Amino acid sequence: MANKIPRVPVREQDPALRATNFEEVCHGYDLREAMLEASRCLRCKNPRCVAACPVGIAIPDFIAALHAGDLRTAAETIARDSSLPSICGRVCPQETQCEGSCVLGIKGEPVAIGKLERFVGDWKLEQDTAVDAAPRNGRRVAVVGSGPAGLACASDLAKMGYEVKIFEALHKVGGVLVYGIPEFRLPKERIVAREIEEVKKLGVEIETDVIVGRTLTVDSLLDEEGYDAVFIGSGAGLPRFMGIPGENLNGVVSANEFLTRANLMHAYDAEYDTPIYVGSRVVVVGGGNVAMDAVRTARRLGAEATIVYRRSEKELPARAEEVHHAREEGIEFRLLTNPVEVLGDERGWVRGLRCVEMELGEPDASGRRSPVEKPGSEFDIACDVAIMALGTSPNPLIASTTAGLDTTRRGCIAADELGATSREGVFAGGDAVTGAATVILAMGAGRTAARAIDEYVRAKAAKSAE
Amino acid sequence: MFTILEKRSLAEGIWLMKINAPRVAHAALPGQFVIVRATERGERIPLTIADFDAAEGSVTIVTQAIGVSTRKLCALEAGDALVDFAGPLGRPSEFVSLPLDELRRRRYLFIGGGVGTAPVYPQVKWLHDRGVEVDVIIGAKTRDMLIYTDEMRAVASHLHIATDDGSEGFKGLVTALLDELVARGARYDECVAIGPMVMMKFVALATRKHALKTTVSLNALMVDGTGMCGACRVTVGGKTRFTCVEGPEFDGHEVDFDEAMRRQGMYRSEEQRRAAIEAERAAGHVCRIGLDK
Ligand SMILES: Cc1cc2nc3c(=O)[nH]c(=O)nc-3n(C[C@H](O)[C@H](O)[C@H](O)COP(=O)(O)OP(=O)(O)OC[C@H]3O[C@@H](n4cnc5c(N)ncnc54)[C@H](O)[C@@H]3O)c2cc1C
Ligand code: FES
Numbered sequence: 139m140a141n142k143i144p145r146v147p148v149r150e151q152d153p154a155l156r157a158t159n160f161e162e163v164c165h166g167y168d169l170r171e172a173m174l175e176a177s178r179c180l181r182c183k184n185p186r187c188v189a190a191c192p193v194g195i196a197i198p199d200f201i202a203a204l205h206a207g208d209l210r211t212a213a214e215t216i217a218r219d220s221s222l223p224s225i226c227g228r229v230c231p232q233e234t235q236c237e238g239s240c241v242l243g244i245k246g247e248p249v250a251i252g253k254l255e256r257f258v259g260d261w262k263l264e265q266d267t268a269v270d271a272a273p274r275n276g277r278r279v280a281v282v283g284s285g286p287a288g289l290a291c292a293s294d295l296a297k298m299g300y301e302v303k304i305f306e307a308l309h310k311v312g313g314v315l316v317y318g319i320p321e322f323r324l325p326k327e328r329i330v331a332r333e334i335e336e337v338k339k340l341g342v343e344i345e346t347d348v349i350v351g352r353t354l355t356v357d358s359l360l361d362e363e364g365y366d367a368v369f370i371g372s373g374a375g376l377p378r379f380m381g382i383p384g385e386n387l388n389g390v391v392s393a394n395e396f397l398t399r400a401n402l403m404h405a406y407d408a409e410y411d412t413p414i415y416v417g418s419r420v421v422v423v424g425g426g427n428v429a430m431d432a433v434r435t436a437r438r439l440g441a442e443a444t445i446v447y448r449r450s451e452k453e454l455p456a457r458a459e460e461v462h463h464a465r466e467e468g469i470e471f472r473l474l475t476n477p478v479e480v481l482g483d484e485r486g487w488v489r490g491l492r493c494v495e496m497e498l499g500e501p502d503a504s505g506r507r508s509p510v511e512k513p514g515s516e517f518d519i520a521c522d523v524a525i526m527a528l529g530t531s532p533n534p535l536i537a538s539t540t541a542g543l544d545t546t547r548r549g550c551i552a553a554d555e556l557g558a559t560s561r562e563g564v565f566a567g568g569d570a571v572t573g574a575a576t577v578i579l580a581m582g583a584g585r586t587a588a589r590a591i592d593e594y595v596r597a598k599a600a601k602s603a604e
Numbered sequence: 605m606f607t608i609l610e611k612r613s614l615a616e617g618i619w620l621m622k623i624n625a626p627r628v629a630h631a632a633l634p635g636q637f638v639i640v641r642a643t644e645r646g647e648r649i650p651l652t653i654a655d656f657d658a659a660e661g662s663v664t665i666v667t668q669a670i671g672v673s674t675r676k677l678c679a680l681e682a683g684d685a686l687v688d689f690a691g692p693l694g695r696p697s698e699f700v701s702l703p704l705d706e707l708r709r710r711r712y713l714f715i716g717g718g719v720g721t722a723p724v725y726p727q728v729k730w731l732h733d734r735g736v737e738v739d740v741i742i743g744a745k746t747r748d749m750l751i752y753t754d755e756m757r758a759v760a761s762h763l764h765i766a767t768d769d770g771s772e773g774f775k776g777l778v779t780a781l782l783d784e785l786v787a788r789g790a791r792y793d794e795c796v797a798i799g800p801m802v803m804m805k806f807v808a809l810a811t812r813k814h815a816l817k818t819t820v821s822l823n824a825l826m827v828d829g830t831g832m833c834g835a836c837r838v839t840v841g842g843k844t845r846f847t848c849v850e851g852p853e854f855d856g857h858e859v860d861f862d863e864a865m866r867r868q869g870m871y872r873s874e875e876q877r878r879a880a881i882e883a884e885r886a887a888g889h890v891c892r893i894g895l896d897k
Contacts, residue, residue, distance in 0.1 A: 307830050309641060309648070317832075345691035349830055353627050375832040379844065386837055386863055388870045395833035403647065403827070409675050410645040412827075413871040464685040486866040523891060531830050537847070 144174040145247040153466035157437050160321045160406060163463055164228075167250075169207075172257040178207035181248050186239035187251060191602065193582040197236055197251055202252060205488055213262040213314045216255060221290050221585065224263055224329050226578050227256025229427075233458045235578075237264045245552070253380065258332040263332045272340075275299035277595050280345050281367040282350045282536065286311020287371030287568025289337050290584030291591075296340035300590050304361075305348040310402060313373055314569075315543050315577070317402040318394070322462070326401075345440030350412045351535035356543070360563060365562045366598070367591045370551060371584055374532045375571035380423070385526070389417065389488035393424065393432040393527035416441045417522030423477055424527030425449065432525045433469050443469050448476040448496050457593060459489055472519065474498075474509065480524055491518045530574050540564070557587030558594075565591055606640075606689035610683045611660055615744075615753040617669045618719055619678045620654070624787075626661030628691045635697030635821065635853050636720065638663065639829040641688035642677035648842050649673050650826045652723035652798070654850065655694060663689070666722035666751070693829045694852045697796070698819065700707040707736050710793040713759075713816075715778050716861055717799025721752045724823060724826035727760075731795035732759035739790070739821055743799070746754045778803065786788040786814050793804065796857060801865045808856035817854035822847050825868060838864050 150156075156163055163377050166575040187197045203211035216223045232238070240248030246529040281288045284306040292302045294461040310316050313328045319443050338344065350356060350372070354518060361363045377392035380387050396414070399405040403412035420436040425447035431441050436443040445464070447454060450473050454461055465471070472493070479492040495515035498507040520538060537545045544552040544560035550573050557565040567583030569575055623794045628638060629841040635845040637652045655664035669678040680686070682830040699707060712731060716724035721742050728738050740760040744750045757763045765773030766781040773780035774781045782795075795818045811818040824836040824847040841858035845851065 280775060307690070307826065309690070345689050348627065349690060349693065352692055353631055353690070375830075377832070377834050379834065381844075386867065388838060391836040395827055395835045398827050404645070411647045411676070417873060486863075531850075535831065594713050 142172065143178055144564050145178070145250055146171050147393035148250065148253050153463075153468075156322065157434075157467040160438060161229060162321050162325050164253075164258065167253055167257045169582045171258075172588070173205055173207060173252055175250050176201045176254060179205070180241060182241055184239065187236040187249075190235050190239040191219075191517040191577070192235065192578045193219045193585075195236075195255075200258065201249065201251070201254060202257060209261050212258045215257055218264075220255075220578070220581065221293055222259075222286060222333055222577065222581050224259030225286070225315065225333060226323065227259050227510070228324055228329075228583070229457070229576075230578050231457045231576065236423055241415070244574060245356075245531050260329075263336075272297055274301060277301065277366045277599070278303070278364065278368050279369065279591055279595075280305060280359045280363070281369045281371060281572070282356070283307075283313060283371040283373055283568075284311040284314065284334075284344060285371055285373050285568060285580060286367065287538075287570070287580040287587075288371075289312070290386050290581040290587045291336065291371060291567065292342045293337045293340050293583075294585050294588035295591060296337075298588070300592075300595075301341070303343040303345060303365075305350055305354075306344060306346045307349040307372075308402065311344055311346065317398045318428065318431065319560075320397065320401055320435055322434070323431065334469075342395045349535070353541040356536065356540040356561075366595045367565065369557070369584070369587055370564065370566040370570055370590060371523040371568045372533060372570045373580075374530045374550075374572075374574045376531045376533050377526070378528045378530060379526055380477065380528060382477060382479055384482055384488070387480055387482040387488045388486050389415065389522055390480055390524045390526065392429045393422065393525050394530065396432050396525050397428070397435065400439075406435075406439055414439070415523060418442060419521045419524060420444070420523045421446055421519055421521040422525040422527055423447075424529075425456060426527060426529070427456045427460060427532075429525075429527035430436055430456045430464050430533075434467060436525070437467055437469060441523070444472055444521070445469060446472045446475045446477060446519065447492065448474065449507075450474055450498060458538075475509070476509065477524075478516070479572065481518065482601070488522060488524050490518045491524055492516060492518050497596060510596050532570050532573065536570075555586070556590035557583060558590055563594065563598075567595075605685040606687075607685045608680055608682050611680075612664065612809060613843060615749045617678075618645030618666065618721075618749075619669070620666050621677075621680075622655075622662045622664045623689055624661060625663045625689045627692075628689060629656045629661045629663050630658045632656040632658075632663060633696035633834070634691040634730045636692035636694050637723075637829070637852055638665065638689060638691030638694060639826070640665065640677065640686050640690075642673065642680060643855055644687055644808070645678055646672040646687070646845070648668070648688070649677065650693075650823070650829055650830065652720075652821060653726060654722035655729075656692075663691075664722075666719055668704070670767070673807060686871060690829070693848060695850070697853055699727075699731065699794075704734060704743060710736065711791065712736065712738045713782075713790075713795045714738060715741045715743070715757075715782065715793040715795065715797040715799065715803075716752070717803040718745075718749070719751070720821075721750075721756070721802070722800050724796070725752050725755055727758065729759045729797065731854075735820050737761045737793070739785075741778050741781055741785075742832070743781075744768070745769065758867060767888065777806070779806045782807065786816075792816055795856075796820075796853075801861060801868060804859075805865070806858060806863035808859065808861070812857050819853050820859060821852045821858040822859065822864060823852070823885075824848075824864065825870060833851055839842060849859045
């Protein structure tokens with residue numbers, strides 16, 4: 139029986155070696171391995187994996203095509219629901235989505251759906267897909283932000299015939315894919331840049347160095363520049379801090395700053411001018427993907443690196459694979475530990491974190507057990523850099539400069555399930571609407587909004603034709 | 605592309621560049637800044653806007669070549685282009701949103717120190733154009749380092765100059781000149797000081813003595829300049845603020861200058877290390893002692 143074959147192991151860089159370089163950790167499957175792994179899929183009648191995929195990719199179908207060696211059909215099958223397979227295959231939390239519901243996982247190991255998706259996505263990037271830009275329909279849409287939400291929205295609209303322009307605040311295109319997620323997890327030139335090329339091939343224009351809300355506004359895009367609609371995919375980029383004493387000491391940085399220096403500005407490469415400071419002992423506070431990326435980057439820059447997280451292993455919100463890889467690379471985990479103060483030396487530099495031990499209390503309303511402090515458990519951890527990875531929230535800039543654009547209590551842009559906001563002609567999706575979430579959700583929201591924008595623009599055109 | 609339309613030297617190591625950046629020029633207001641990158645592998649450098657002309661589509665920046673990145677920027681010539689020029693960033697000066705009749709009743713004193721004199725200019729010009737009386741103090745180490753004196757004279761009601769060595773105008777620091785003006789009976793409703801962090805610190809101390817409301821423009825370290833990283837955080841009135849989105853102008857009497865100065869130096873040793881590599885390279889040396897590791 140097919141499911142007797144064990145999950146095909148994926149080749150990875152040796153942990154000791156990769157802890158010293160920024161090359162991709164996982165080499166991925168080759169065709170033979172991918173086809174073998176594809177043979178494990180049971181092709182369930184009621185595939186639970188599809189239901190668990192945020193965008194409902196027809197997983198058994200693409201795997202069947204892959205098993206038959208028909209890569210083109212596999213790629214087309216995925217493309218119906220996802221426009222970024224080589225990225226999502228690398229960064230989706232598969233263990234809580236598709237793979238987490240795979241029937242094979244009940245007794246053994248689930249099908250490596252993420253690795254298969256990545257294989258198909260990478261294959262597709264290798265092909266010289268000559269895309270025929272759709273005939274232009276004479277309508278224009280402005281997209282704010284070039285993360286997965288903006289890219290997905292722009293490419294779908296371009297395929298429908300819209301003239302689309304993306305406005306990006308930073309000097310580089312890609313959002314979190316370029317400034318946040320490190321090279322060793324998501325190669326920038328080989329994968330991200332090529333996905334962006336695909337979007338450009340569709341005729342999408344991109345203007346960088348434009349901060350919507352400052353350089354121009356949503357209103358000026360609609361009223362002065364003549365766009366028929368605007369999509370806001372500005373992400374959730376504002377870093378949170380703990381608000382504990384000593385947080386402004388030298389050597390205390392947000393994970394966003396640390397990762398932006400390393401990824402966007404290439405500070406780890408002496409050929410680039412932006413400095414980064416790692417010291418010799420780094421503590422990262424937090425347990426999500428951002429924390430794992432920061433701690434593993436610090437390790438690669440030569441520091442002894444430790445994670446401090448206030449809940450237990452089970453609650454770590456990071457992808458399971460990242461936690462596993464971090465451990466292999468020698469990252470120390472201090473779980474059930476919470477900082478209460480950053481300690482400084484006489485020069486105003488951090489010298490350590492004062493922490494308390496935590497234990498998990500009763501489950502709260504959301505069912506999560508909230509950590510409570512153990513009395514009298516204070517202790518210090520020495521470090522010369524402390525990185526705060528406590529989550530992010532949406533930048534209020536656009537909402538505060540766009541009249542009539544409602545936000546939620548959490549500072550997110552209020553939008554319905556199709557992406558329509560309180561302002562006519564203005565749509566939004568991705569982290570800007572949900573708060574920090576995932577690449578696949580952002581991509582899905584961008585695509586949904588593209589359909590809603592198309593409907594809106596057509597309806598408006600029909601009305602004015604009456 | 606952000607082409608350099610004009611470049612000229614204002615003083616030893618201080619360059620003025622007029623950049624073609626229509627979108628920024630159109631949106632800019634006094635008090636705001638831009639983030640520029642001179643070259644493909646360069647840093648994002650925050651610079652306070654020194655002038656802007658919406659009709660011409662140009663924005664003027666003034667830079668002192670002091671670090672690796674500012675030296676690279678200043679090495680570019682007219683006709684070359686900067687790879688990036690993003691802005692205008694930060695909040696405009698508070699006075700921009702005051703009603704004109706109220707503004708005209710107020711008297712402003714601006715203090716510019718060193719290259720900080722350049723960003724004072726668009727503010728004074730903006731007020732002058734609206735009929736507001738403005739006095740200005742410009743400070744520099746010595747006469748040769750004074751910048752923007754002629755431009756400023758054209759828009760200021762009174763222009764006072766202070767040099768540390770007395771080679772022009774008042775001999776001494778801008779704070780001493782400020783004390784003297786006040787002693788002679790000058791009265792102001794607000795002081796705006798832009799210059800080196802130490803200067804702003806001491807101006808704020810001096811104006812506190814005179815109970816004179818003081819605004820300072822903080823040149824904190826920045827990366828993105830859009831609120832994304834927190835590199836630019838400062839403590840104002842006991843609260844942490846992000847200079848790039850909540851500033852760059854703050855109430856000078858509330859700013860924790862000692863912390864701000866300490867934070868400005870955070871990457872100093874790292875920058876020196878990179879500068880050393882750069883110098884080695886320029887000299888054609890191959891680094892053997894592992895400096896570039
Ligand atoms: C370090 C890190 C690791 C992560 N790891 C994972 C992972 O493994 N798996 C996963 O699924 N998700 C991960 N995430 C989350 C994921 O990256 C985000 O959910 C996703 O990128 C959101 O996409 P988005 O398009 O909504 O926004 P973003 O990717 O944040 O893009 C928003 C873009 O808009 C631009 N912008 C913002 N404001 C303006 C403005 N005013 N004008 C013009 N442009 C503007 C920004 O510069 C940015 O380029 C990670 C996030 C981080 C930070
Ligand atoms: S410069 Fe990054 S938040 Fe201000």
